[in-house]
Amino acid sequence: MNLTDAKKQFIQAWGTLGSEWGINRTMAQVHALLLISPNALCTEDIMEQLNVSRGNANMNLRELMNWTLINKELVPGDRKEYFIAVKDIWEIARIIARERKRREIEPVLKVLNGLKVIEGDQKDKEVKAFTETVNNLSNFVGKMDKSVDMMLKADENWFFGTILKMIK
Amino acid sequence: MNLTDAKKQFIQAWGTLGSEWGINRTMAQVHALLLISPNALCTEDIMEQLNVSRGNANMNLRELMNWTLINKELVPGDRKEYFIAVKDIWEIARIIARERKRREIEPVLKVLNGLKVIEGDQKDKEVKAFTETVNNLSNFVGKMDKSVDMMLKADENWFFGTILKMIK
DNA sequence: ATAAACTTTCAGAAATAATTGAAAGTTTAA
DNA sequence: TTAAACTTTCAATTATTTCTGAAAGTTTAT
Numbered sequence: 001m002n003l004t005d006a007k008k009q010f011i012q013a014w015g016t017l018g019s020e021w022g023i024n025r026t027m028a029q030v031h032a033l034l035l036i037s038p039n040a041l042c043t044e045d046i047m048e049q050l051n052v053s054r055g056n057a058n059m060n061l062r063e064l065m066n067w068t069l070i071n072k073e074l075v076p077g078d079r080k081e082y083f084i085a086v087k088d089i090w091e092i093a094r095i096i097a098r099e100r101k102r103r104e105i106e107p108v109l110k111v112l113n114g115l116k117v118i119e120g121d122q123k124d125k126e127v128k129a130f131t132e133t134v135n136n137l138s139n140f141v142g143k144m145d146k147s148v149d150m151m152l153k154a155d156e157n158w159f160f161g162t163i164l165k166m167i168k
Numbered sequence: 169m170n171l172t173d174a175k176k177q178f179i180q181a182w183g184t185l186g187s188e189w190g191i192n193r194t195m196a197q198v199h200a201l202l203l204i205s206p207n208a209l210c211t212e213d214i215m216e217q218l219n220v221s222r223g224n225a226n227m228n229l230r231e232l233m234n235w236t237l238i239n240k241e242l243v244p245g246d247r248k249e250y251f252i253a254v255k256d257i258w259e260i261a262r263i264i265a266r267e268r269k270r271r272e273i274e275p276v277l278k279v280l281n282g283l284k285v286i287e288g289d290q291k292d293k294e295v296k297a298f299t300e301t302v303n304n305l306s307n308f309v310g311k312m313d314k315s316v317d318m319m320l321k322a323d324e325n326w327f328f329g330t331i332l333k334m335i336k
Numbered sequence: 337a338t339a340a341a342c343t344t345t346c347a348g349a350a351a352t353a354a355t356t357g358a359a360a361g362t363t364t365a366a
Numbered sequence: 367t368t369a370a371a372c373t374t375t376c377a378a379t380t381a382t383t384t385c386t387g388a389a390a391g392t393t394t395a396t
Contacts (some may be wrong), residue, residue, distance in 0.1 A: 035301050055387065096352070147332070340395085350383105354382085363373090
């Protein structure tokens with residue numbers, strides 16, 4: 001396969017993955033494009049290569065900046081902004097884990113903890129079933145949260161080293 | 169807080185989490201409702217409690233059956249189908265992990281592996297950057313895949329026991 | 337100052353996804 | 367049979383998300 005087709009397939013695949021994750025498809029595609037670019041690209045480059053409008057390109061670049069998945073790069077003697085992606089996969093994984101924890105795990109944990117104590121007779125099976133499920137979930141999600149924290153602090157080799165060793 | 173409000177909040181929170189995951193909001197809400205119900209519910213119950221149409225209720229119940237997150241329960245002397253959720257949180261986690269692995273990790277891994285070898289001069293920086301990113305990603309996603317496999321085989325206490333011990 | 341170069345915003349348009357509800361299909365009891 | 371009870375389907379509608387592009391905003395060089 002040639003580079004041009006391979007790039008297209010990669011960008012396409014990354015975009016699909018993104019949307020299955022609840023991440024904007026174009027944002028994922030912009031990310032993919034920058035991931036495989038040896039040098040920084042400007043808004044125009046993105047617009048051309050992905051066939052998207054200026055507004056769309058701009059918005060998704062900002063969002064990727066918010067996630068800290070990409071950085072601005074200033075080219076001396078050029079007024080345009082250029083963007084370059086974080087290339088270290090473990091760093092990318094940590095950024096995504098951090099962001100998803102913040103958006104998904106933490107708010108749910110907060111709600112669950114707020115629902116732990118409810119009024120009513122604990123002998124009522126409705127009340128009992130509710131309390132039990134909420135407690136079990138809160139306990140489980142809490143452990144997930146802690147596990148992600150650990151991953152965020154850990155070093156890649158140690159993390160996968162330990163995890164994958166368990167498999168054997 | 170009283171049970172009725174607590175239920176509503178729980179269903180709402182679970183629905184939001186679902187849509188952040190790329191899972192149909194109503195499917196997540198039906199799941200939430202069944203999770204906290206001490207007994208099996210029928211389509212009518214779901215329609216009433218969530219204010220959704222018959223078609224919608226039916227489709228999402230089927231989808232939850234596909235995921236194996238809920239089961240049919242037959243009530244003797246009643247022709248209706250009743251549904252009851254898997255209540256064990258670890259079992260639920262495994263089902264979701266299995267399904268997301270199948271839908272997200274596996275297809276991407278397949279594409280990545282197909283892109284590992286491309287034509288062109290390895291000294292060309294475009295080619296080099298592409299190959300490097302694809303190889304790194306493929307390696308990383310492969311490890312994720314293996315890690316999920318391990319989790320699927322493991323027992324909850326052992327899994328979190330080991331993971332959380334690492335944190336200390 | 338001001339004009340060119342560049343970035344951001346945002347109302348409307350387009351695309352995508354979810355939902356409805358009635359009709360068609362299926363099963364069961366008598 | 368057949369008719370009632372129940373489930374499934376799907377075309378049309380509604381809701382939600384994403385995208386466009388032109389206008390407004392900002393920065394920089396002269």
